Amino acid sequence: MAAPTEAIKEKSMILQKDMLAKQFHDLSKAKELGKKVVYTFVPGNITELILSFDMLPVYPEINALQSGMRKKSASFIKDAEKIGFSEDVCTYVKCDIGMMLNGNIGPTGEKLPSPDLLLLSYTGCFTFLKWFENLERLYPGVPVAMLHTPYQEDGQITKDQIDYMVKQLKEDVIPKMEKVSGKKYDPARLSEMMKNSAKAEDLLVKVLESAKNVPTPIDAYFAGVYYIGPIFTAFRGTTAAVEYYTELWNEVQERMRLGLGPVTPEGEIKEQKFRLVMEGPPNWTNFREFWKIFYDMGAVIVASSYTKVGGVYDLGFRHDPTEPLESLAKYCMGCYTNMNLPQRVGLIEKYVKEYKADGFLINSIKSCNSFSAGQLMIMREIEQRCGVPVGFIESDLVDPRYFSYANIKNRLESYFQMLEQRKIILKRDGIEAG
Amino acid sequence: MKSFDTILKECEALSFDLNFTHAKKWKAEKSDRILVGYLPIYVPREIIHAANGLPVGIMGSGDRKQIIKGDAYYQSYICHFPRGIIELALDKNLDNFDGFMFPAICDCVRNLSGMFKLSQKGKFQRYFDYPQNFEPQTGGVFYIQEMEKVMEDMYAINKIKVTDEKLNKAIKLYNKNRKLIEAIYAIRQQYPWRLSAVETYHILRAGIVIPVEEHNEILSQVVEYISNERGEPMDNIRVVVSGSFCEQPPVGLIKSIEMAGCYIVDDDFMLGSRWIQGDINENSNSPLSALSSAYINQSTFSSAYYDVGNPKGKRLVDLAQKRNADGVIFSAASFCDPALLDRPEMQKECDAAGIPHINFQFHENTGQFKVIKEQAGTFSDSIKLWA
Numbered sequence: 001m002a003a004p005t006e007a008i009k010e011k012s013m014i015l016q017k018d019m020l021a022k023q024f025h026d027l028s029k030a031k032e033l034g035k036k037v038v039y040t041f042v043p044g045n046i047t048e049l050i051l052s053f054d055m056l057p058v059y060p061e062i063n064a065l066q067s068g069m070r071k072k073s074a075s076f077i078k079d080a081e082k083i084g085f086s087e088d089v090c091t092y093v094k095c096d097i098g099m100m101l102n103g104n105i106g107p108t109g110e111k112l113p114s115p116d117l118l119l120l121s122y123t124g125c126f127t128f129l130k131w132f133e134n135l136e137r138l139y140p141g142v143p144v145a146m147l148h149t150p151y152q153e154d155g156q157i158t159k160d161q162i163d164y165m166v167k168q169l170k171e172d173v174i175p176k177m178e179k180v181s182g183k184k185y186d187p188a189r190l191s192e193m194m195k196n197s198a199k200a201e202d203l204l205v206k207v208l209e210s211a212k213n214v215p216t217p218i219d220a221y222f223a224g225v226y227y228i229g230p231i232f233t234a235f236r237g238t239t240a241a242v243e244y245y246t247e248l249w250n251e252v253q254e255r256m257r258l259g260l261g262p263v264t265p266e267g268e269i270k271e272q273k274f275r276l277v278m279e280g281p282p283n284w285t286n287f288r289e290f291w292k293i294f295y296d297m298g299a300v301i302v303a304s305s306y307t308k309v310g311g312v313y314d315l316g317f318r319h320d321p322t323e324p325l326e327s328l329a330k331y332c333m334g335c336y337t338n339m340n341l342p343q344r345v346g347l348i349e350k351y352v353k354e355y356k357a358d359g360f361l362i363n364s365i366k367s368c369n370s371f372s373a374g375q376l377m378i379m380r381e382i383e384q385r386c387g388v389p390v391g392f393i394e395s396d397l398v399d400p401r402y403f404s405y406a407n408i409k410n411r412l413e414s415y416f417q418m419l420e421q422r423k424i425i426l427k428r429d430g431i432e433a434g
Numbered sequence: 435m436k437s438f439d440t441i442l443k444e445c446e447a448l449s450f451d452l453n454f455t456h457a458k459k460w461k462a463e464k465s466d467r468i469l470v471g472y473l474p475i476y477v478p479r480e481i482i483h484a485a486n487g488l489p490v491g492i493m494g495s496g497d498r499k500q501i502i503k504g505d506a507y508y509q510s511y512i513c514h515f516p517r518g519i520i521e522l523a524l525d526k527n528l529d530n531f532d533g534f535m536f537p538a539i540c541d542c543v544r545n546l547s548g549m550f551k552l553s554q555k556g557k558f559q560r561y562f563d564y565p566q567n568f569e570p571q572t573g574g575v576f577y578i579q580e581m582e583k584v585m586e587d588m589y590a591i592n593k594i595k596v597t598d599e600k601l602n603k604a605i606k607l608y609n610k611n612r613k614l615i616e617a618i619y620a621i622r623q624q625y626p627w628r629l630s631a632v633e634t635y636h637i638l639r640a641g642i643v644i645p646v647e648e649h650n651e652i653l654s655q656v657v658e659y660i661s662n663e664r665g666e667p668m669d670n671i672r673v674v675v676s677g678s679f680c681e682q683p684p685v686g687l688i689k690s691i692e693m694a695g696c697y698i699v700d701d702d703f704m705l706g707s708r709w710i711q712g713d714i715n716e717n718s719n720s721p722l723s724a725l726s727s728a729y730i731n732q733s734t735f736s737s738a739y740y741d742v743g744n745p746k747g748k749r750l751v752d753l754a755q756k757r758n759a760d761g762v763i764f765s766a767a768s769f770c771d772p773a774l775l776d777r778p779e780m781q782k783e784c785d786a787a788g789i790p791h792i793n794f795q796f797h798e799n800t801g802q803f804k805v806i807k808e809q810a811g812t813f814s815d816s817i818k819l820w821a
Contacts, residue, residue, distance in 0.1 A: 088770075153563065373542040
């Protein structure tokens with residue numbers, strides 16, 4: 001199907017686009033400017049610490065998803081498979097490796113600098129560990145710092161776990177950053193950044209929780225992935241991020257005041273028929289087509305777990321300038337994919353109830369066992385606990401071979417018909433939906 | 435002393451008794467005994483032994499159980515292993531187990547721990563986080579804390595206190611166990627025809643479902659038997675099989691490799707039983723520290739283990755050379771991210787060392803081995819003819 005050529009964008013989206021363009025431009029000039037570059041991951045990133053040393057972060061998953069959105073991932077993945085990577089394994093990794101094999105040209109067409117430090121923030125995804133072992137071999141001699149984030153096995157963060165992480169930060173990560181950057185660790189500067197982090201986090205939570213309104217002024221998944229962009233990546237801790245979230249929150253407030261719905265690439269959703277909670281990352285290769293199926297049917301996502309992979313701020317966590325390293329540790333351990341399955345079920349249950357959702361939908365990603373393993377059980381639990389219809393579709397992150405438009409559309413249409421019927425029956429019986 | 439055939443038959447039966455009859459019988463003999471199931475790859479079984487427990491390795495249902503319910507819990511692109519475990523749990527094969535340990539080897543096993551929590555299987559379900567930091571004062575301390583959590587779980591059930599004395603005794607027993615297993619591998623290195631890879635597999639797999647004392651007795655007898663000539667030498671090549679450390683290949687697959695003309699002189703099938711290389715200090719004043727130190731300093735290589743600074747590709751080459759292997763067979767379970775993400779680098783290291791290699795993927799319930807046998811046979815022939 002043909003998607004419209006010109007997407008309608010909110011002002012904050014344009015602001016974010018400019019921020020990203022500048023970021024990638026700075027990266028392309030990093031060596032000329034004498035800036036050191038750190039490769040790291042989004043979940044459990046310690047961006048403030050990297051920025052406090054005036055280093056620039058690069059996130060391989062972001063490069064991969066950008067490659068997916070720009071239709072470049074298919075050839076990158078094939079190139080990685082040619083050198084021995086199995087069809088079965090994570091396509092983010094293969095896309096990233098393929099991009100490097102092809103000259104490491106970033107999403108804006110500019111070459112990405114090689115890393116000066118590989119910072120493995122190992123949070124919530126075992127594949128990260130394998131990914132960085134591969135990167136270490138692609139960039140021999142580049143120092144590697146490992147920050148092992150313990151899993152929330154017991155559904156809580158313990159003092160021992162915090163101590164373990166702080167010790168790693170003090171004894172391994174920070175000394176390596178000092179060596180690479182040639183600068184001393186500056187706790188005051190880090191704390192100052194954390195004030196900005198907390199401000200941006202407050203604003204993000206307000207934006208995401210605006211979806212509790214009926215009708216919702218935002219889509220917390222398809223638009224939500226844009227909303228989380230700056231705070232989950234290179235901008236957390238900066239004034240630019242605070243400015244972005246201030247602008248975004250102003251926009252959302254204005255939409256609430258005017259009673260407007262979410263903005264899609266084809267304009268505002270006029271009729272919100274179904275409110276859904278979504279679990280799992282989106283597909284990036286056909287992102288707009290995927291979204292269009294939803295807004296064409298009047299379905300909006302009011303809460304999603306994917307927008308929590310870089311922090312579940314709505315549960316109350318904020319970076320704390322009074323204990324910066326402990327705060328980084330708690331942040332890493334608190335990310336969504338580092339929560340155990342009962343916690344994940346509990347969070348989704350809360351979303352379904354608090355956001356008055358009509359249904360719960362899972363986009364199960366072939367590449368991502370961290371999300372996908374156990375999702376069918378999550379689905380059953382939510383169905384039992386919340387009594388809402390549940391749906392299940394399958395796709396992939398950046399491998400277009402696993403995005404079957406017709407299959408997904410068929411399944412979603414059936415699911416929406418089921419929701420429609422349920423609404424009719426509930427209305428007939430005088431029961432409030434959701 | 436039992437005949438060798440009897441020992442082999444008993445081990446085979448124990449290996450694939452998916453009702454864990456022997457372990458359950460052992461538990462029933464005394465009221466304060468407990469059963470702790472663990473998944474691949476490695477857990478420090480010593481702490482369970484010292485708490486009056488029997489650590490029971492749960493290596494999946496293999497090709498011995500039809501999966502019906504398990505498939506409803508997993509998407510097609512997730513490996514076969516956890517669906518077999520769920521099937522076992524739902525069919526009550528794991529009833530009478532007091533707790534379960536899920537070592538940190540991949541996201542599937544990690545999330546399986548949550549599924550056991552949600553369905554409240556056993557009195558505890560413990561995700562056992564390995565440290566990926568190898569400084570004794572950092573990762574080592576973390577590892578001790580992980581062990582202590584399990585000890586608390588067990589204490590809550592049977593009120594048996596783990597003392598240093600009991601731990602040292604357990605360490606001694608497992609040291610002996612590993613030593614005997616290595617003795618078998620050493621004999622097989624020189625005389626691989628004396629004990630086939632399938633027989634070796636049964637003997638090792640039996641050991642994870644029975645008390646270590648009984649297994650040590652079996653191993654001692656096996657060592658004695660294979661110290662004498664048995665079988666006929668064949669014109670086979672010698673291979674190391676790598677990548678099957680979690681989901682286990684069906685026995686038919688191991689047999690097919692052997693029948694295709696390959697002596698499997700080393701492998702990672704039952705890696706947990708061989709995880710620690712060498713002895714652990716059995717006279718320590720702090721046996722938990724001894725266990726932790728062994729994990730940090732004496733672990734073998736595996737895809738579940740962060741290897742920067744000690745690359746596993748090089749360690750695989752070292753192993754192949756130590757075993758005087760002619761080639762390496764990469765045999766990973768389908769959809770096994772750890773093994774499959776490691777494979778390109780390991781292949782590269784083999785290439786650099788001039789070690790021929792092939793690869794294939796399997797499910798634990800793979801039923802057709804013709805292609806694998808042909809592939810392994812061609813590999814064997816090519817080495818015999820041209821190497």
